[in-house]
Amino acid sequence: xxxxxxxxxxxxxxxxxxxxxxxxxxxxxxxxxxxxxxxxxxxxxxxxxxxxxxxxxxxxxxxxxxxxxxxxxxxxxxxxxxxxxxxxxxxxxxxxxxxxxxxxxxxxxxxxxxxxxxxxxxxxxxxxxxxxxxxxxxxxxxxxxxxxxxxxxxxxxxxxxxxxxxxxxxxxxxxxxxxxxxxxxxxxxxxxxxxxxxxxxxxxxxxxxxxxxxxxxxxxxxxxxxxxxxxxxxxxxxxxxxxxxxxxxxxxxxxxxxxxxxxxxxxxxxxxxxxxxxxxxxxxxxxxxxxxxxxxxxxxxxxxxxxxxxxxxxxxxxxx
Amino acid sequence: xxxxxxxxxxxxxxxxxxxxxxxxxxxxxxxxxxxxxxxxxxxxxxxxxxxxxxxxxxxxxxxxxxxxxxxxxxxxxxxxxxxxxxxxxxxxxxxxxxxxxxxxxxxxxxxxxxxxxxxxxxxxxxxxxxxxxxxxxxxxxxxxxxxxxxxxxxxxxxxxxxxxxxxxxxxxxxxxxxxxxxxxxxxxxxxxxxxxxxxxxxxxxxxxxxxxxxxxxxxxxxxxxxxxxxxxxxxxxxxxxxxxxxxxxxxxxxxxxxxxxxxxxxxxxxxxxxxxxxxxxxxxxxxxxxxxxxxxxx
Numbered sequence: 001x002x003x004x005x006x007x008x009x010x011x012x013x014x015x016x017x018x019x020x021x022x023x024x025x026x027x028x029x030x031x032x033x034x035x036x037x038x039x040x041x042x043x044x045x046x047x048x049x050x051x052x053x054x055x056x057x058x059x060x061x062x063x064x065x066x067x068x069x070x071x072x073x074x075x076x077x078x079x080x081x082x083x084x085x086x087x088x089x090x091x092x093x094x095x096x097x098x099x100x101x102x103x104x105x106x107x108x109x110x111x112x113x114x115x116x117x118x119x120x121x122x123x124x125x126x127x128x129x130x131x132x133x134x135x136x137x138x139x140x141x142x143x144x145x146x147x148x149x150x151x152x153x154x155x156x157x158x159x160x161x162x163x164x165x166x167x168x169x170x171x172x173x174x175x176x177x178x179x180x181x182x183x184x185x186x187x188x189x190x191x192x193x194x195x196x197x198x199x200x201x202x203x204x205x206x207x208x209x210x211x212x213x214x215x216x217x218x219x220x221x222x223x224x225x226x227x228x229x230x231x232x233x234x235x236x237x238x239x240x241x242x243x244x245x246x247x248x249x250x251x252x253x254x255x256x257x258x259x260x261x262x263x264x265x266x267x268x269x270x271x272x273x274x275x276x277x278x279x280x281x282x283x284x285x286x287x288x289x290x291x292x293x294x295x296x297x298x299x300x301x302x303x304x305x306x307x308x309x310x311x312x313x314x315x316x317x318x319x320x
Numbered sequence: 321x322x323x324x325x326x327x328x329x330x331x332x333x334x335x336x337x338x339x340x341x342x343x344x345x346x347x348x349x350x351x352x353x354x355x356x357x358x359x360x361x362x363x364x365x366x367x368x369x370x371x372x373x374x375x376x377x378x379x380x381x382x383x384x385x386x387x388x389x390x391x392x393x394x395x396x397x398x399x400x401x402x403x404x405x406x407x408x409x410x411x412x413x414x415x416x417x418x419x420x421x422x423x424x425x426x427x428x429x430x431x432x433x434x435x436x437x438x439x440x441x442x443x444x445x446x447x448x449x450x451x452x453x454x455x456x457x458x459x460x461x462x463x464x465x466x467x468x469x470x471x472x473x474x475x476x477x478x479x480x481x482x483x484x485x486x487x488x489x490x491x492x493x494x495x496x497x498x499x500x501x502x503x504x505x506x507x508x509x510x511x512x513x514x515x516x517x518x519x520x521x522x523x524x525x526x527x528x529x530x531x532x533x534x535x536x537x538x539x540x541x542x543x544x545x546x547x548x549x550x551x552x553x554x555x556x557x558x559x560x561x562x563x564x565x566x567x568x569x570x571x572x573x574x575x576x577x578x579x580x581x582x583x584x585x586x587x588x589x590x591x592x593x594x595x596x597x598x599x600x601x602x603x604x605x606x607x608x609x610x611x612x613x614x615x616x617x618x
Contacts, residue, residue: 051420055423101599101603104606105602105606107419108419108420108423108562109606109607111420112355112554113558113599115551115554116558116595116598116599116602117599119555119591119594119595120592120595122591123589123590123591123592123594124592126591127587127588127589127590127592128588238547238550239547242427245424249424279435279439279443280439282431282434282435283431283432283435283436285431286430286431286435289424289427289428289431290428290429293414293417293421293425294413297421
């Protein structure tokens, strides 16, 4: 079950965790958000492989984040593991419920309906005073099994938490991709009617994928809420979902690692662009997206695969 | 009674706005199968163009009706140029790719155009209230109606009638209908599909800009106005059935009246109700009210 990729991945996560204390604080914060978002992107990749693009994944992201924020506001529970678990369950439950509706749709209609559902949540959040309205509210710092770090130590602890959860998620999802349900994604994309004739319920398959991606987005949102220490309705707005789709395209759906590398590249690109050209960073982001679609349709992940394949191609002569 | 009347008039005005922003979107989707996120930029460029036109024209003692005309014409000229450049410069490169991928291409262009607006007009907000003030208002019973709102409804109705007539009774409209039904067969019969695409996209862009220009006097023209319009227009188009002009009209009326009712009766539900209506319609009519059945391909 453990392949070489798993070991490489585990080593990579361990190496990042080991060097984290030596990294500048801004990079740790950036990587924390990047990896929290990478979990959402991982969920998007699951759906993308089946040809589905949710333009409303921010729904589950915001549910995860608000679950954490509300609990830390109205109860005395502070333990991050408990909070993230609750965020994941809340988002998974919502995904399960709306999955009955959403799993019937494909293509553009899937994208639109998920967009509408996330905008409903946005509308509720903006108009509800007890949920913080447009300002949102702050999230109390979490504790780690009784350990109460503050300041830089808290950031580092959160980063390690995000890394650990990312490693677990990456491992589980890579197993899922190899499972029967996971490998059926591409046939769904290519021709689902044939799949139905083979006796597979495509709707149930997609429902399962939705729940998995919802849980991942919930975990991502919960972690982001803890890392930023604030939640606001923009977490459910369609531009947030657009950002996740953006990273998915940038990363490509080829591998689990792509989600993490892509998300990190995206956050770096964004912060560098904001730093260098504050007024026009969206032009840079937009061009990056456009160029990726035009020249690298399989995403950044395919770049590595190409490099890996390159020596074989030369030894095999001029096959292509 | 007054509330009911207010809901009806407010709903109509809002529906007119929704229809103006949705009709271009649905036209482009119907013909080209492109869900055009850039439509929000067309709207924003139209609004900014209108604000510029108002700034140039008013306070010079010229006849006031001319200012309105100048505003609309400038905005639509901007839409024409923008639509043409986009279709020929960018979209042409990605025809044949997945529908969803093309959505992302338009999303990328939308992001870029958001900053182009900042580069051209700067980050400050503009007011273009003069045409609205010049139009004045009338009183019907206890209800005060702005003449500009009546004009807005009239223009939306005009656009609806003209587009319906153009699609059904003109040569170009019939060619368009052919392309909507089956692009390949149309091409095989000698329809210049490339040209139809360009013209459709440009018309769609001009309609988006018209929507922006008509709304400019009623709103503060500021950054980010396109972002909200996109999802609103999507909701209307999805409710009515994507690619259908009648659908956009009915969708705009339903959503407009429902929102006005929410604003007057339960203000907390204002934003919620628009998307709730869409979700509700989609539960029972998965592809919108006025959608055609699509053949399954095995």
